[in-house]
Amino acid sequence: MSPEILEALLQWAASIGVVVPEGLKFTYSDLKGILCVCEKEMDEPKIKIPPKIIISRSLPIKCFKLHESTGNINGWLKLFLAKIKFDEYNDTIVDNVCVNKKFKPYLDALPLQLNSPLIWNSSELECLASTNLGNSIHEKFANIFKEWFELITSSDIFDLEKVADDIQIYRTLDGMAYEALYERILKKTELQTPTIWYSFSAFLWSQLIFTSRAFPEYVVNGKCPENSIVLLPIIDLLNHDYRSKVKWYPENGWFCYEKMGTVAQGQELFNNYGGKGNEELLSGYGFVLEDNIFDSVALKIKLPLDVISAILEKEPLLKLPTLSDYTTFAFEDKNSNPQDGEAARDATDYADGVTYFINTQNEQSLEPLLNLFTYLSKTEEETLHDLRARFEGIQILRNALESKLNNILGATPIDSSNINSYRYYCADIYRKSQKQILKESVARLKRLEKTMLSENKNRLLTMNKILKNDPAFTETELPSLFSSEDDEELVFESTYDLLVLWVLVKARCQSFPTKYQWVGQQYISSGNTAYISDDSKAFHAQYFGKQDNMDLKQVDHAIQFVGANSFTRASSTSGDTVLVRK
Ligand SMILES: C[S@@+](CC[C@H](N)C(=O)[O-])C[C@H]1O[C@@H](n2cnc3c(N)ncnc32)[C@H](O)[C@@H]1O
The missing domain is CATH 2.170.270.10 (SET domain)
Incomplete structure (x- = not known):
């Protein structure tokens, strides 16, 4: 400049x-x-x-002879800005004023380079690989393209022949290589050299200008349509x-x-x-802030619609957020999104998934997610407050966060040639802070789990405790189960399997140690379904396949019981399974 x-x-x-x-x-x-x-x-x-210096919807309404009730006036305003910027050979006259000349000093001073990843080249985009932002760019881009297409095909003022190439790209967008898209569209936006003012490259430039510098109109005009924007x-x-x-x-x-x-x-x-x-x-703006206290990681959870309906109907405490619950740009069109507004929410509003934002500054930001994972972990008999479901919710949430973190950590190495250094810096800060938030969230879950383990130790039973306090199990009862086996050494796959065998033996011999009588009581009062699961059949085949002294139904009951009364810790390398007293 x-x-x-x-x-x-x-x-x-x-x-x-x-x-x-x-x-x-x-x-x-x-x-x-x-x-x-x-x-x-x-x-x-x-x-x-x-x-008179404010660029608002009255200008496109007059310029394009629109009706006040025309849909997407913000979109027309973007087209208007593109016209006064790029329609060099035709003046734009509104109320007898040549507005392209009137606003020329403003238009000339708009940034020469915009840094939103929406117009980054493919090497630059690689810097965002496996991040939320990297994964969402295509969808964001496709939405802007759709908005442009709907606008230019809604009026006969546009000569569609002149944007035939863009229309063809729009129609084949999903199958198009990014390099080709960059050469044919994005580069023209980046260099601010669109072929014509209503081309998609021009509209995308205008979109980026509005995203990074628009204000809400209602500040100066309380009667304007909701979400109306101005420059x-x-x-x-x-x-x-x-x-x-x-x-x-x-x-x-x-x-x-x-x-x-x-x-x-x-x-x-x-x-x-x-x-x-x-x-x-x-x-939206093409920059990042180091040490941004508002930084967050978005986690989108996809759930079947019947699960969402059940939550909305029966679990009012489990408030499912929508994007409008979090901050948005000044001008996102809330009217176009039926999921906004408390009363209107139904399962289809979450068809794309439920999005949660976690933030390390806000101690409470993990809580709604943990509640959801607890809900998803609970059995039909359990409530959100049941200890076992809560523990299992922690494990599943932790797995989800760790897998997201591993994706970002394991992203492909970056070849820095052909990458603008400022964009590289922005991507680097963004990634680092995403990793940091995920790591801190996992650490917070670990601390929570540790506190819950210590506060509830009398209600928890691990294989280690059994081995220490129930010698009869390993010395006589377990070997007796496999008496007909050859000398072949038995291998127990996990503490989960051992717990199933322990429950089986103890129930059979009615020998639950006094300390663990509660397991026996919970076992007796637990029902089992008539249907025998494949897991139970596999378990039976694995441990009792060569002998005929173990009833498949009993195995199934023990498996169902352990499944519904335990959780398996994500932290321990052995995947320690823990029985929980109700
Ligand atoms: C509303 S404009 C502000 C004026 C702008 N600097 C310009 O030259 O026109 C918003 C743009 O300014 C830049 N910007 C705003 N705040 C920034 C910050 N704290 N650090 C770096 N860039 C910033 C970004 O490029 C952003 O898209």
């Missing part, structure tokens, strides 16, 4: 009446683009911009700091930004884009 472009922007703004207090200086840095610095200590600095020249030059306390408010149609408190001399004057994690910042 040349200093002349910035100077021209500021002079234009002053000529239109934008109020910037003396002492604020706009300058340029390679890393952050344009930024604003206080040249002296300033109390509550305030910037005011007049309505605010000059105010949109302020960078983001989540610690910055700011106010946005209207004054006779003007939009006012005010920083609360004092800004010291030499300090940057920031806006606050909201409590956003690095995934949202990188994907």
